[in-house]
Amino acid sequence: GAVVSQHPSWVICKSGTSVKIECRSLDFQATTMFWYRQFPKQSLMLMATSNEGSKATYEQGVEKDKFLINHASLTLSTLTVTSAHPEDSSFYICSARESQSSNQPQHFGDGTRLSIL
């Protein structure tokens, strides 16, 4: 089946640093990728949607300059949390789909736990 790999699975860093999270589709080409954020004991909130080669579409309330998304190839999307602060600590999950068609399933990575000290 389709596999989405997220790296790193867990990262701890100091306040003020920038952190990059990678999301790769291993055995399919992901035209569309989604980034979600999950606070402890809460649901997943969609942050942004990215289509390969285009600028990401951010959900209302998500700062695009804070959360930089790059989807430069059909197998890789990156989320960079710039100048991270403790309030950015969260579980980030990416998801990938083979095309923009809603008929295609959405495959999820295992998530990245980000802790900012």
Next chain:
Amino acid sequence: AQSVTQLDSHVSVSEGTPVLLRCNYSSSYSPSLFWYVQHPNKGLQLLLKYTSAATLVKGINGFEAEFKKSETSFHLTKPSAHMSDAAEYFCVVRGFNSGNTPLVFGKGTRLSVIA
């Protein structure tokens, strides 16, 4: 807009007894609905999905869900709970966002299974 409401934030059952996790949806269109499970500090696993075919959908690990349009419900059931079923369960609807149709998650129901 598409949305789902999970009616219980926490459900506790004894091992071997039935499981019922409730979900109601709101959709202007014929919805695509899903149930996902998330074990602690893990990603998401798809249990089952409804995409306008059979209204009774069978999924993995003995779970099933029934789409009831008249009740706008998509409840998840399992005849007999196992300890390994303890996890967080999300009811999900496919949304519409400028044509990208991302998945929109409910708030989740934590299932506890008591030995």
